[in-house]
Structures are given as C-alpha cells and as structure tokens.
Amino acid sequence: MLMQGVTRGWTVVDLPASGQIFNVSALVLPTPMPADDDRQVPLFGDDVLRDLLEITRRQAEVVQELTHINRELIQNARDARNGLLKHEPEPATRSYVPQIRALRRYDTGRAYFQQIERETRNDLKLKPDDQVTPQMLWEHGAPSPKTQERIITRTYHLPRDAWPPSTWPDAPPGLSSDLS
Numbered sequence: 001m002l003m004q005g006v007t008r009g010w011t012v013v014d015l016p017a018s019g020q021i022f023n024v025s026a027l028v029l030p031t032p033m034p035a036d037d038d039r040q041v042p043l044f045g046d047d048v049l050r051d052l053l054e055i056t057r058r059q060a061e062v063v064q065e066l067t068h069i070n071r072e073l074i075q076n077a078r079d080a081r082n083g084l085l086k087h088e089p090e091p092a093t094r095s096y097v098p099q100i101r102a103l104r105r106y107d108t109g110r111a112y113f114q115q116i117e118r119e120t121r122n123d124l125k126l127k128p129d130d131q132v133t134p135q136m137l138w139e140h141g142a143p144s145p146k147t148q149e150r151i152i153t154r155t156y157h158l159p160r161d162a163w164p165p166s167t168w169p170d171a172p173p174g175l176s177s178d179l180s
Helices: 046-082 106-124 134-139 145-155
Strands: 002-004 008-014 026-032
Touching: 026 046, 106 134, 106 145, 134 145
Parallel strands: none
Antiparallel strands: 002 008, 008 026
8 A cells, every 4th residue: 555645655565463561563664755867865675675575464464473482481380379280190109998897997998898809708618728719709798899999098007919918917018907
C-alpha cells in the first residue's frame, strides 16, 4: 500500500502481530514520490530495505520463541507450586497399607496367611514338602499374588522370597507388630 504526501510517500509493510510483548502489525518506510524528476534521492536502497524487513521478521520470530519459553516456565512454576512436576521421582520404598484391616498388623496378617495356607494344603491334599504358591492362596480366598507381594515386601518388610507364610518369623524384622 502506498500513501502519498506532498514531498514523499510511505510504504506500509504488514507484519504478523505475535506475542504479548511485541505487538507491531506493520512497518512504515519512507519512499520517494512517484513524480517526473523530483530530484529526491531515496532514503533507503532496495538492499537496505530487504535487510530491514529480514531483521524485523527475525525479531518477531525471537519474540515468539521467548513467549513460548516464558509460558513453559510459568506453567512449570505453577506445577512446582501445586506439586505436579513430572520429573520428581516417587520414593523408592513407599509403604503399602492393605485395605483388609487384619492384614495391617503383622501378627494378625501372619495368622491370616498361615490359616489360608493350611486350608489350601488340606483342600488340595498336598504333602508337607509340596510348595504352596501365592496363586494357590489367591484361589482359596487370599488377596491377589501382586497384593500379597506388596504386603510381604512393603508392609511387613520381609524379603521377597519369604515364602510360604508358615516360615515367617513370630515378629517382623525390626518393626513393631502394629504397622497401621
């Protein structure tokens, strides 16, 4: 678009308005008036005009990138304030509280698992040296094998291979009997 004045004209170059910091929608550059011999020398040559436009475009791109980075930083600060950061690891030794209240105490939980183990041996007519698996206990009313493992390792703090329940000690290693 060319706007004409008395001695010079203006060229308006449209730019994409972006971001909240840099909100320029056009660049106005002076140009000589189209007249027959007005004896005016152009203020900017074509190569300078192209360079100015390129610099302006690059500035707009940088502002867009900085605005994007700023928004990410603000969101990360909000997430950190609300405890929602994704890169924070969970504690490695998180305890597990069973839903069945009797399993929250070691002595009642141990008695529960040993009772189900005895019932499983009787129902399946297993010999004393036959192995009872967590799957067998689950089929006879105990929690799932995965939950059994959580209870053994994270609630009672027994080793993972502490199986069958008839081999568990009378008291948990280094803990009080009430784990709730």
